[in-house]
Amino acid sequence: MKKVISFKLNGEDVEAEVEPHWSLLHLLRETFELTGAKEGCGKGECGACTVIVDGKAINSCLFPVMEVEGCEVTTIEGLATLNGNLHPIQESFVANGAVQCGFCTPGMIMSAKALLDENKNPSEDDIRTAIAGNLCRCTGYVQIIEAIKKASERREP
Amino acid sequence: MKKFDYLKPTSLDEVFSLMEKFGSNAKLIAGGTDVMVLLKRKRIFPDVLISLRSVPNMAYIKDEKDKIRIGSMTTHRELETSTVIKEKLTALYDAVINLGSVQIRNVATIGGNIANAAPSADTACPLLVLDASCLLISSKGEREVELKDFFIAPGETVMKQDEILKEFIIPKPSKLSGSAYWKLSRRKAMDLPILGVAISLAMNEDKSIKKARIGLGVAAPTPIRAFKAEEFLTGKFLTDEVLAEAGNIASKEASPRDSIRGEAWYRREMIRVLTKRVATISFKRANIV
Ligand SMILES: Cc1cc2nc3c(=O)[nH]c(=O)nc-3n(C[C@H](O)[C@H](O)[C@H](O)COP(=O)(O)OP(=O)(O)OC[C@H]3O[C@@H](n4cnc5c(N)ncnc54)[C@H](O)[C@@H]3O)c2cc1C
Ligand code: FES
Numbered sequence: 295m296k297k298v299i300s301f302k303l304n305g306e307d308v309e310a311e312v313e314p315h316w317s318l319l320h321l322l323r324e325t326f327e328l329t330g331a332k333e334g335c336g337k338g339e340c341g342a343c344t345v346i347v348d349g350k351a352i353n354s355c356l357f358p359v360m361e362v363e364g365c366e367v368t369t370i371e372g373l374a375t376l377n378g379n380l381h382p383i384q385e386s387f388v389a390n391g392a393v394q395c396g397f398c399t400p401g402m403i404m405s406a407k408a409l410l411d412e413n414k415n416p417s418e419d420d421i422r423t424a425i426a427g428n429l430c431r432c433t434g435y436v437q438i439i440e441a442i443k444k445a446s447e448r449r450e451p
Numbered sequence: 452m453k454k455f456d457y458l459k460p461t462s463l464d465e466v467f468s469l470m471e472k473f474g475s476n477a478k479l480i481a482g483g484t485d486v487m488v489l490l491k492r493k494r495i496f497p498d499v500l501i502s503l504r505s506v507p508n509m510a511y512i513k514d515e516k517d518k519i520r521i522g523s524m525t526t527h528r529e530l531e532t533s534t535v536i537k538e539k540l541t542a543l544y545d546a547v548i549n550l551g552s553v554q555i556r557n558v559a560t561i562g563g564n565i566a567n568a569a570p571s572a573d574t575a576c577p578l579l580v581l582d583a584s585c586l587l588i589s590s591k592g593e594r595e596v597e598l599k600d601f602f603i604a605p606g607e608t609v610m611k612q613d614e615i616l617k618e619f620i621i622p623k624p625s626k627l628s629g630s631a632y633w634k635l636s637r638r639k640a641m642d643l644p645i646l647g648v649a650i651s652l653a654m655n656e657d658k659s660i661k662k663a664r665i666g667l668g669v670a671a672p673t674p675i676r677a678f679k680a681e682e683f684l685t686g687k688f689l690t691d692e693v694l695a696e697a698g699n700i701a702s703k704e705a706s707p708r709d710s711i712r713g714e715a716w717y718r719r720e721m722i723r724v725l726t727k728r729v730a731t732i733s734f735k736r737a738n739i740v
């Protein structure tokens with residue numbers, strides 16, 4: 295029962311053959327081999343699978359693949375420039391020690407990006423709310439919040 | 452997970468004809484945050500999912516003269532960022548800001564939260580105390596059901612197989628009124644309530660209570676109103692004694708059970724505590740001087 299969908303993935307128009315029961319996460323990892331988004335819990339609890347769809351952070355593990363038709367999807371792989379320059383949020387995560395094992399990092403950064411795209415000057419509360427659906431077992435969150443705050447300050451003109 | 456087909460009708464007529472064609476082999480899907488989890492946990496086995504996301508004009512917040520209408524496909528995030536909700540339906544605002552995570556709120560809908568009919572549905576108590584009605588539609592027509600008559604049992608509502616939930620109709624709260632919701636949970640984020648208490652109060656000029664509504668979640672098999680406690684409050688002034696007695700009555704009206712999130716005795720005790728607390732917040736929000 296394969297179907298074909300087309301959408302924009304990290305700025306590029308793409309087409310894919312999918313099974314209607316797949317999640318967006320499955321499509322990203324298995325068809326496009328974009329393994330930045332992780333399957334942690336598979337049920338919306340951990341945020342490791344967070345990607346941005348039409349400007350909004352979502353859990354790709356719960357997002358029906360058929361709803362991606364016509365959408366714009368951004369994953370962690372879409373942040374760095376083609377010649378390898380990291381996105382300011384990624385740089386800030388590295389500089390502020392916000393990455394330990396790294397499993398939560400792609401999801402954290404996508405949640406942070408959706409926040410900063412919408413709100414250039416978030417309060418600490420805004421940051422905490424934005425990543426409340428992203429679990430990290432390593433850092434204790436302090437460095438992550440710091441990294442997002444620093445990234446927002448850097449992006450000020 | 453069982454394989455299924457995924458259909459995306461683009462009009463309500465098309466939704467109804469697909470529902471008729473597939474009957475109980477089909478499941479409606481809105482944001483999918485309940486449906487996808489149930490599918491993954493192998494709790495439901497539909498052949499077909501019928502998505503409501505491509506049906507136009509299902510997500511809206513309409514601020515009319517004496518009613519506020521909320522389309523069933525409105526996401527919790529849209530409610531959270533709406534000034535109408537924040538200023539006029541404060542109990543609902545209290546509920547949506549703490550529902551799941553931003554990622555969940557970006558896709559999960561208010562219609563899905565109510566249609567799913569979990570005893571813990573966070574928007575249920577606020578909608579109950581705001582006197583919300585549900586507009587149900589089918590190919591045969593539409594009918595309005597008050598939310599207090601909507602839930603039958605966990606996961607069960609008065610909606611018929613051929614009906615869908617179109618919108619919530621909420622009378623605009625009067626001037627001297629306020630409402631609030633308290634979600635008792637172990638963590639602030641990403642947790643279902645152990646207990647939910649919503650209260651709305653409409654006051655008289657002399658600070659006596661004109662109309663009281665109390666909604667309790669996870670306190671019975673479905674979200675309920677504490678009618679006796681409401682009646683007790685009507686006409687009274689909000690003293691400590693009155694609040695304590697209202698809490699006692701509400702607690703007796705509930706029929707909580709022991710569950711992994713909390714035991715029945717604890718829930719009963721907390722209904723007393725929270726009735727007092729939430730009524731006090733509602734009173735403050737009524738801005739009566
Ligand atoms: C990680 C996580 C955290 C969560 N946290 C909370 C929480 O804190 N509080 C809370 O209350 N819930 C929570 N939920 C549950 C869920 O997100 C909500 O109940 C949500 O509002 C469901 O909406 P939906 O659009 O995703 O519904 P769906 O999953 O799409 O649908 C839910 C049910 O409603 C039916 N349905 C949907 N729309 C309609 C309609 N218009 N007419 C008729 N039937 C319809 C579907 O057939 C299905 O049976 C959480 C879920 C997850 C995965
Ligand atoms: S894998 Fe999607 S939220 Fe955990």
Ligand code: FES
Pocket residue numbers: 392393394395396397398399429430431432433
């Ligand atoms: S860095 Fe290891 S889970 Fe966050």
